[in-house]
Amino acid sequence: MRPPIDGPPTIGAPLDHGAVGEWCGGRCLVGVTGDQLISRAQRHDVGVDQLLALVGLTAGRCMICRSCHAQAVDVSRSGGEVRGLICRYCKTRVATYDGSYGPDAPFYRACRCTDRGTEWLIRIQAATAQYLERTASADSVAAGPQHRGNRAILAEIIRDVQARGVDPYNVWSTGSIESLPRLARPPAVARETGEATRRDPPLARPSCARDCQQHDEHIYIACFPTPTIVRDRDYHRGDDMTDYPISHYVGWTRQLPPVKRVAQHGRTCVDALIKIMPGTEQEEALLKAAAACPQCGQQLWYYRADPPSKPNTP
Numbered sequence: 001m002r003p004p005i006d007g008p009p010t011i012g013a014p015l016d017h018g019a020v021g022e023w024c025g026g027r028c029l030v031g032v033t034g035d036q037l038i039s040r041a042q043r044h045d046v047g048v049d050q051l052l053a054l055v056g057l058t059a060g061r062c063m064i065c066r067s068c069h070a071q072a073v074d075v076s077r078s079g080g081e082v083r084g085l086i087c088r089y090c091k092t093r094v095a096t097y098d099g100s101y102g103p104d105a106p107f108y109r110a111c112r113c114t115d116r117g118t119e120w121l122i123r124i125q126a127a128t129a130q131y132l133e134r135t136a137s138a139d140s141v142a143a144g145p146q147h148r149g150n151r152a153i154l155a156e157i158i159r160d161v162q163a164r165g166v167d168p169y170n171v172w173s174t175g176s177i178e179s180l181p182r183l184a185r186p187p188a189v190a191r192e193t194g195e196a197t198r199r200d201p202p203l204a205r206p207s208c209a210r211d212c213q214q215h216d217e218h219i220y221i222a223c224f225p226t227p228t229i230v231r232d233r234d235y236h237r238g239d240d241m242t243d244y245p246i247s248h249y250v251g252w253t254r255q256l257p258p259v260k261r262v263a264q265h266g267r268t269c270v271d272a273l274i275k276i277m278p279g280t281e282q283e284e285a286l287l288k289a290a291a292a293c294p295q296c297g298q299q300l301w302y303y304r305a306d307p308p309s310k311p312n313t314p
């Protein structure tokens, strides 16, 4: 292993890569000038202060491999939504997984930072899953139907990194191989194979087992007998950000099996699960906004803030 980068980076200061310089390839965010940083911020419609904050929180290193210097403000292929700060190798990795190189492209293994043994391959896949899960959940928190924008998404990512750290699953430290998040099949592939299941609206789809491994993404619904505080939950824009008790919870995850994600909300949430089904993040948002609970018949909207639009009442 090469020596890690120590200490917080200094933005705009002459770049001192030390032993790192020979393999990070330059153009790193820790070394760009103020003008370059401003132009990157403008290109992706995020704040310079936000980029500085995230570079500081991540010590200037790639949020996936955690070794190379971050070079790119990474955005999604489909919507241009900001996902984080990563190195050029990890950017190719995520783009390959995204389907940018076709649905059958193998997982991209290169990086500058390591000897890339088998354990590293497992960990870099887990780190990619961790990265995408964080950004997907930040996106869903920030993106009420009326409220979408890279500043809001990046604010959520920064908040989450502050709260849980850059590596919440300890992919690069103490996490055992078995406990790491798993990278589901690429969405480009899953869309094709999952289409038959998904012609029906989400609530009409057959329920999955809690340990389902067949679908790359799931929506889950919990209906609590009494209002309950749910750990590690999402909030809506304008929401009361304290942990208030809620009667329902609806979540979306790419973790497999899905119950693993549910367990992160606490045992009571696992016990209150009434349905797990294959479904997309967008369908999850629609369920929250407009659907009634299949168990108790009440609206699933569980935030204190007002729903984006009044659901139709029959």
Ligand SMILES: [Zn+2]
Pocket: 062, 063, 064, 065, 066, 067, 068, 086, 087, 088, 089, 090, 091, 111
């Ligand atoms: Zn990287």
Ligand SMILES: [Zn+2]
Pocket: 062, 065, 066, 067, 068, 087, 089, 111, 112, 113, 114
């Ligand atoms: Zn790397």
Ligand SMILES: [Zn+2]
Pocket: 208, 209, 212, 213, 214, 215, 218, 277, 278
């Ligand atoms: Zn399933």
Ligand SMILES: [Zn+2]
Pocket: 222, 223, 224, 248, 293, 294, 295, 296, 297, 298
């Ligand atoms: Zn209910």
